[in-house]
Amino acid sequence: MNDRQPLAKEALAKLLTRAAQQLDSGTVTALRRARDVALERQLQKKHVFALSTGHGMHWLMPHSIHQWVAIAILLVAVLFGGITYVHDAHEHDLAHLDAEILVDDLPLEVFVD
Amino acid sequence: MRNSAIVVFLLLLYMASASASAATKPWQSLTPVQQEALSSLSQQWDKLPELQQQRLLNTTKKYPKFTPEQKQRFHDRLEAWSKLTPEQRKAAREKYHAFSKVPAEKREQVKQMVRHNQAKKEQTPASGIPPAPASDQNAPLR
Numbered sequence: 001m002n003d004r005q006p007l008a009k010e011a012l013a014k015l016l017t018r019a020a021q022q023l024d025s026g027t028v029t030a031l032r033r034a035r036d037v038a039l040e041r042q043l044q045k046k047h048v049f050a051l052s053t054g055h056g057m058h059w060l061m062p063h064s065i066h067q068w069v070a071i072a073i074l075l076v077a078v079l080f081g082g083i084t085y086v087h088d089a090h091e092h093d094l095a096h097l098d099a100e101i102l103v104d105d106l107p108l109e110v111f112v113d
Numbered sequence: 114m115r116n117s118a119i120v121v122f123l124l125l126l127y128m129a130s131a132s133a134s135a136a137t138k139p140w141q142s143l144t145p146v147q148q149e150a151l152s153s154l155s156q157q158w159d160k161l162p163e164l165q166q167q168r169l170l171n172t173t174k175k176y177p178k179f180t181p182e183q184k185q186r187f188h189d190r191l192e193a194w195s196k197l198t199p200e201q202r203k204a205a206r207e208k209y210h211a212f213s214k215v216p217a218e219k220r221e222q223v224k225q226m227v228r229h230n231q232a233k234k235e236q237t238p239a240s241g242i243p244p245a246p247a248s249d250q251n252a253p254l255r
Contacts, residue, residue, distance in 0.1 A: 094206070095171030098194070101209050102172065103183035106227055108190045111205040111212070112197060 137163040138170070150176040150184075153191045161195065169195065 007015070020028070062068045101111060140158045143151070150173040151158065158166070169191075179187060197205070212220065 091168065091171060095168055095174070097206050097209065098168065098202075099172040099175050099187075101205060102187045102190050102194060103179060104186075104209070106212075106224060107231070108193055108205075110227060111208045112201055113204060 137161075137166055143170075146177060147173050150187065151191065153188050154195055157195070165195065 023031075062071050101108070137159070140148070140155055143158075147170060148155070151169060154161070154169070161169070176184070176187065194202070212223075215223075
């Protein structure tokens with residue numbers, strides 16, 4: 001049967017400190033290096049997380065009034081261009097249909113009330 | 114600030130050119146092909162609204178590819194077409210569009226029917242009395 005009592009946290013910490021003091025300098029250096037590497041990796045992970053929440057895209061947002069004005073003008077231009085394009089496409093379709101009616105072998109009266 | 118001013122200027126220039134292109138076009142400014150296609154409207158062209166002018170000009174884009182028979186139909190119908198109201202033209206487009214979706218076989222039947230009716234009308238003299246059949250003309254008088 002296992003008659004050992006579980007170690008208290010303080011006792012465990014003391015044991016670890018004593019054990020660490022007994023380690024040779026090479027082992028201590030290797031452990032420290034491993035700790036540094038682990039901390040560095042943790043920092044990198046945190047950085048990626050920050051980017052994914054949108055903080056990395058901050059530069060895309062306008063910062064000044066001029067930039068806001070420029071963005072607004074750009075949006076108006078895109079909107080105007082879009083409306084013009086749709087209007088032209090509609091007019092092109094109508095003209096195509098009109099030309100077909102005007103040259104069809106059925107007389108105009110068939111389609112006009 | 115200077116960049117914004119340049120963008121505003123370019124935008125205004127673009128809008129101005131777009132609206133200028135929609136203005137009425139005098140008959141003399143049309144190309145020879147456009148003038149040939151729209152020759153039946155030469156007298157009233159300058160009085161037509163700009164939207165109608167623009168639509169008629171768009172219809173002439175295909176004119177050079179028409180056959181001589183199609184060109185003749187185009188000329189013959191253009192004046193009547195331009196005199197229709199916008200609502201009548203819209204209704205005609207809708208009818209034509211609906212008719213173009215009818216199966217080709219039925220469409221041909223309708224066309225033959227229309228041709229038959231037209232031929233009948235052409236044979237009927239202005240008096241409205243249809244001419245006697247050819248066999249009757251040669252028959253002896255009773």
